[in-house]
Amino acid sequence: MAAHQEKKLAQERKHKTTQNDTQTSQVQWGRAWEVDWFSLGSILFLLMFAPLIVYYFIMSCDQYQCSLTEPLIDLLMGNKHLSDIWNKTPTLTYRAAAIYSLWVAFQVVLYMFVPDFCHKILPGYVGGVQEGAVTPAGVVNKYEINGLQAWIITHVLWFANAYYFHFFSPTIIFDNWIPLLWCANILGYAVSTFAMIKGYCFPTNAKDCKFTGNFFYDYMMGIEFNPRIGRWFDFKLFFNGRPGIVAWTLINLSYAAKQQELYGQVTNSMILVNVLQGIYVLDFFWNEAWYLKTIDICHDHFGWYLGWGDCVWLPYLYTLQGLYLVYHPVQLGTANAVGILILGLIGYYIFRVTNHQKDLFRRTDGNCRIWGKKPKYIECSYMSVDGTKYYSKLMTSGFWGWARHFNYTGDLMGSLAYCLACGFAHILPYFYIVYMTILLTHRCIRDEHRCFSKYGKDWKHYTAAVPYRLIPGVF
Ligand code: NDP
Numbered sequence: 108m109a110a111h112q113e114k115k116l117a118q119e120r121k122h123k124t125t126q127n128d129t130q131t132s133q134v135q136w137g138r139a140w141e142v143d144w145f146s147l148g149s150i151l152f153l154l155m156f157a158p159l160i161v162y163y164f165i166m167s168c169d170q171y172q173c174s175l176t177e178p179l180i181d182l183l184m185g186n187k188h189l190s191d192i193w194n195k196t197p198t199l200t201y202r203a204a205a206i207y208s209l210w211v212a213f214q215v216v217l218y219m220f221v222p223d224f225c226h227k228i229l230p231g232y233v234g235g236v237q238e239g240a241v242t243p244a245g246v247v248n249k250y251e252i253n254g255l256q257a258w259i260i261t262h263v264l265w266f267a268n269a270y271y272f273h274f275f276s277p278t279i280i281f282d283n284w285i286p287l288l289w290c291a292n293i294l295g296y297a298v299s300t301f302a303m304i305k306g307y308c309f310p311t312n313a314k315d316c317k318f319t320g321n322f323f324y325d326y327m328m329g330i331e332f333n334p335r336i337g338r339w340f341d342f343k344l345f346f347n348g349r350p351g352i353v354a355w356t357l358i359n360l361s362y363a364a365k366q367q368e369l370y371g372q373v374t375n376s377m378i379l380v381n382v383l384q385g386i387y388v389l390d391f392f393w394n395e396a397w398y399l400k401t402i403d404i405c406h407d408h409f410g411w412y413l414g415w416g417d418c419v420w421l422p423y424l425y426t427l428q429g430l431y432l433v434y435h436p437v438q439l440g441t442a443n444a445v446g447i448l449i450l451g452l453i454g455y456y457i458f459r460v461t462n463h464q465k466d467l468f469r470r471t472d473g474n475c476r477i478w479g480k481k482p483k484y485i486e487c488s489y490m491s492v493d494g495t496k497y498y499s500k501l502m503t504s505g506f507w508g509w510a511r512h513f514n515y516t517g518d519l520m521g522s523l524a525y526c527l528a529c530g531f532a533h534i535l536p537y538f539y540i541v542y543m544t545i546l547l548t549h550r551c552i553r554d555e556h557r558c559f560s561k562y563g564k565d566w567k568h569y570t571a572a573v574p575y576r577l578i579p580g581v582f
Contacts (some may be wrong), residue, residue, distance in 0.1 A: 205285030214349040223253035233396040244314035245491035255392040280361035293416035306330025329410025351417040362429035376437040383451040454520025461506040461514035477505040487565030517545040
């Protein structure tokens, strides 16, 4: 009898341990708790070199007509010293500081104090208060989605000024581009440092904080998952969308205005870049509620990577094509212009439809039609830190049955179109496609690693059903 009881107890202990093991492994699906050497090396490299890369690109346009090789040749041949280049670089000015402060303050006001009205008047647009995804700690945050409205108000004011009020020149951004770079850096470093201190001293949700014990990793990848001030000022939503992406189209407009001022006309390549990137930006704001379900908001913590990246990297490097075209006003032949437009539009179509398919599928919990049919999917489950079990589904229909990240493939096609609009005289405009390829391939791998930790064997079933990542039959 005693032996029988002992055996039963042992069996129960084993069952409990297995459950705990599963639980422990399944709740490791958020950002890493430990830093491997490769990640640390990459982070140190980016912390040291990313600001220099931005400076190098912008300086080479300012001083070397966008040639990336000439500054290096000059330095290597001893024709110039670093100090010569640095001394020719415009410094921070009061004017730039005033422009930048007003710009950021205006975006804060639009974000915080103007509740969304677009969702009341635009059919099909989802705005106002929306919920984000479940965090690893099991929290569901609410967001005020009013980015489209902020974008529209900002651009209406921009055009009103350019064509009617003339308070400032529409070339203002280009004319102060390097002094503004210093302001953007100050904000980028300030907000990242503040986010780190906040993570230690007064986090918004302590359970969703992660400390690896490595200062550089925590500074770069962030401690807090969703840092907020008050109930509504969400750092991730604000910094990615507002100073970064609202600015993107304004910066391009400023470049177009500069071309007009310098050459008396705006080239078709500049129009192409403005239109294609404008569609991408408008798409972002039209789908801001969907953005709450993307990796940036659902999985990344807020550190230097997002804080500095949104303030500096995004507005300065995503707009390189327009900047290049100010210095090299390329006029494309009709066939080339049409070809690039078609490539950009097909890329956008794939990007949008793929993202829409997943969004629709998740919103309706699979009760929808994808390409006219009921979608197929793989059932999966995961756990939050408190041990609550959740169920989810991974779709294997539509573009999600072609490849696991076909939305990235569409994005890359669009990115290539922007670059091609600049012709082949220099490599600088092609930085974007190289960067996006690295970013999205790395993101694929990062996301899949995370999904595997989250869903375990269910993720394996999914990858068996959809074996390719970006290009069916190739990768
Ligand atoms: P996705 O929109 O592809 O989201 C990935 C997440 O979707 C996964 O973590 C998983 O989350 C869920 N998921 C994965 N497979 C499936 C499936 N088969 N069915 C249902 N859900 C699935 O990635 P991103 O957030 O990175 O990108 C969103 C868009 O933003 C992309 O189009 C990308 O190109 C673009 N982008 C642009 C950038 C730029 O700088 N221009 C930078 C980054 C992205 P879960 O845990 O919920 O299951």
